[in-house]
Amino acid sequence: MSEQSRLIIAEDDPVSQEILASLLAGEGYHIDFADNGQQALDQALADPPELILTDVLMPGMDGFELCRRIRSTPGLAELPIICITGLDDRASRLKGIEAGADDFVTKPYDGDELRARVRGSPRPWGLGTKMSAPDPMPFPRGALSLPYNSEA
Numbered sequence: 001m002s003e004q005s006r007l008i009i010a011e012d013d014p015v016s017q018e019i020l021a022s023l024l025a026g027e028g029y030h031i032d033f034a035d036n037g038q039q040a041l042d043q044a045l046a047d048p049p050e051l052i053l054t055d056v057l058m059p060g061m062d063g064f065e066l067c068r069r070i071r072s073t074p075g076l077a078e079l080p081i082i083c084i085t086g087l088d089d090r091a092s093r094l095k096g097i098e099a100g101a102d103d104f105v106t107k108p109y110d111g112d113e114l115r116a117r118v119r120g121s122p123r124p125w126g127l128g129t130k131m132s133a134p135d136p137m138p139f140p141r142g143a144l145s146l147p148y149n150s151e152a
Contacts, residue, residue, distance in 0.1 A: 005050045006032065007030070007031050007051045008032050008043050010036065010037055011035075011058070016084075020053070021033075037054065040052060044076055057085075070100065071099075080103075082118070083101040103117050
């Protein structure tokens with residue numbers, strides 16, 4: 001990788017920021033931190049990252065709203081988003097999926113799982129591919145569908 005992949009981590013707790021930075025150290029990522037969803041969105045609009053990790057519970061704009069805003073923004077809508085949560089109930093995960101999260105990491109962090117989920121970014125281009133903000137994706141999410149052929 002000639003250029004570092006850039007991640008935005010939206011996390012309001014400084015201790016959690018340090019833990020995440022240390023768990024991802026040595027992976028070759030450039031990490032920018034945001035203290036809330038609005039800061040993360042502003043950073044993504046200014047310079048789109050390859051991945052956003054977002055805590056769910058934050059003051060101001062929470063992680064679910066950040067997911068919704070990213071998904072509704074041309075040029076950012078296809079960014080991979082991994083939610084970080086201490087919420088381990090089904091309803092919270094469904095709410096995150098409906099908001100646009102691609103994956104989840106549960107607190108307390110498992111370093112191996114975190115690194116594997118970040119490396120296995122769920123979007124087709126994976127880490128290391130730079131997106132450009134002014135170019136909207138050619139097709140909105142879910143716009144392509146193939147006709148069902150019952151004779152096949």
